[in-house]
Amino acid sequence: MKFRKLMMVLPVFLVVLSIVIAPTFAQSPVIKVGILGPFTGPAASVGTEQLNWAKLAVSDFNDATGWTVELVEADTQLDPAIAVTASESLIADADVYGVVGPAGSQEVAAVGQMFADASLAHISGSATDPSLTQGDFNTFFRTVPTDAVQGPSDANFIYNVLGLTKLYVIDDQSSYSAGLADQAEEAFIAAGGEIIGRESVTQDDGDFSSLVTAIDASGAEAIFFPGQIASQGALVARQIVEQGSDLVLVGADGFQNIDDFIIGSAGAAEGAYVSSFAPDVRGVASSAEIMNRYIEQYDDKFTSFGPPTYAATLVILEAIQRASDAGSLSREAVLAEVAATDQELSVLGIPIAFDENGDVLGASFYMFQVVDGAFVLVPSATAMPEPEATEEG
Amino acid sequence: MDTFLAQLPQQIINGLTLGAVYALIALGYSMVYGVLQLLNFAHGDVYMIGAFIGYGVMVALIPDGAPLIAPVFIIILMLLLAMLGCGLLGVAIEQFAYRPLRNSPRLAPLISALGVSFFLQNAVQLTLTAEFRNYQTELLIPPGAGFDFGDTRLPMTRALVIVVTIILMIVLQYLVRRTKLGKAMRAVAIDREAAAMMGVDVDRVIVATFFIGSALAGAAGVLTGVVFTRVWHFMGFTAGLKGFTAAVVGGIGNIPGAMLGGFLLGLTESFAVGFISPTYRDAIAFIVLVIVLLVRPRGLLGARIPQKV
16 A cells, blocks of 8 residues: 555656756756847837847857847837836846847937946947947947948048038937037038038928928038938938939938838939948858848848847857856856957958947948949948047047 | 029928818817817827828738729728728717716816827827838829929829818818708807707717818828828827917817918928928927917917807
């Protein structure tokens, strides 16, 4: 009788024991990487592109190393207030060892201190406002160059390469846009050009017809509009065509999106120029494999807006790996590893290393033109190199 | 002066297009206020829903970049379905949010209206996400189509907006001035109790008012989508605010006033952008309106209903 009872209890006991012991034999601890971006809202198309590249980076890393890192998505809708809430939830999650983003400079400005206080490294693949790396955000890095370079390079392109001397500058009142517009304005005047007007619109504006009419009548030859919302760029382009004007539209990285800018303008964006913080990955031979995986899993409509996020995600993942291999997986250790990053070759075709402020070394701006419904690199404007580190913000 | 004159006709066209949309929204505010003395703050969001309905119809009828039926019919269908849908939505709002508060202090339905507004915005955001949608107007109306008058160009899309708005306003005027329902609406606006005593079915009139006002907002939503293409869950906020302002400036409760106020606001905005500065567009437009109200506190065409003590 006693033996029978024992035989019945024993398997149950063993099962319970194994469940209790199992965690100690479990795999490596849960590792998560957060991503902050505008996945919905006015900049949803560029945000989604960044998200897809980040997902690809995580899955490439997981495949290569056998780890199971999880990507935690946090939508900010390009709104600093929402970015703060989203960041709080990422910071509060102890399994998050690094964050990609935020995407917009105004969002980084809102959350940079929170990340610095939490010693949580965050790398942005698109925030270009120079002031972000000149302050106290000592956990902020970026894989793209700053507007201190983009402003002058865009202005010089318009003046020297396009030969247009009368420029109208518009910004959308975000810190990125106003800053870049200021830089470009200064550089354009220094190059010898004339600024016909400088105005701002808001990111909510849906109608630019009166503005385009006014600019057309003012004698300006080109519009420089470094806005964050590509669909606004499309609206401006539409108005230019609808009103039969021959103004040349030059935008910045915020406009680089096929869906919103090219398709959204119904062909009106044809001939417009857009400057970008990364080369077109299609022209980087060493990234062909990565690119083909992206096209397989997502689509062919990516621009140069997404790949820097792939690079940023990989930097975090490799930093986490190095910290873990060294035996101390913590946010501080990951932060130190990110700062010490020395990637020989990234998806952008250049090595990735950061200076003491968090800016990437050796990156440059590229000018694209919309030709036949695609962004085509303008050869004469490539590689305006990053100036020495003493550039002011 | 040269640039001023050169731009003037084009800015007038821009202003009239904007003004048409504002006027349609303002009409809804004015009609409801006239009949119920209620400011329907949810009206701007009914306009937003109208834009989404139009978008849905467009997507359904243009599955792969090729319209299934002639563009003219698609546009008519978009307008009709949006007007119908928004009309019914307006009736539903009245039924659930305002009717139970008919005899409450004036503040209660106002708060209720705000609540409906938040509800609609968030309902759309939760179901359809905060992503911006774009009307593919280019598939219905070629972007270059329009009429040229010298240097000035009247694009087809804008001509459509202005023409449709004028048609709707003529129909509305006819309805209000020449039909029995219109007479009943005017009666209720003057004195609800007396109208009831005269045999007017006040409830029916109120329902009809909400239906018509909301249908006009729905039409405004579709027209906005056609010209300005971007549609998103929060678009009703600014448009509603401006429509309400236009209604007040024209004389709240006054239908021709709402039309006038709407066009005036649209022209003021366009001129502010074109001749002064786009940065201060809203500030300038509202300053002008403040001035109008200071000079004529009852609005341009004055309130038709004397205030009761």
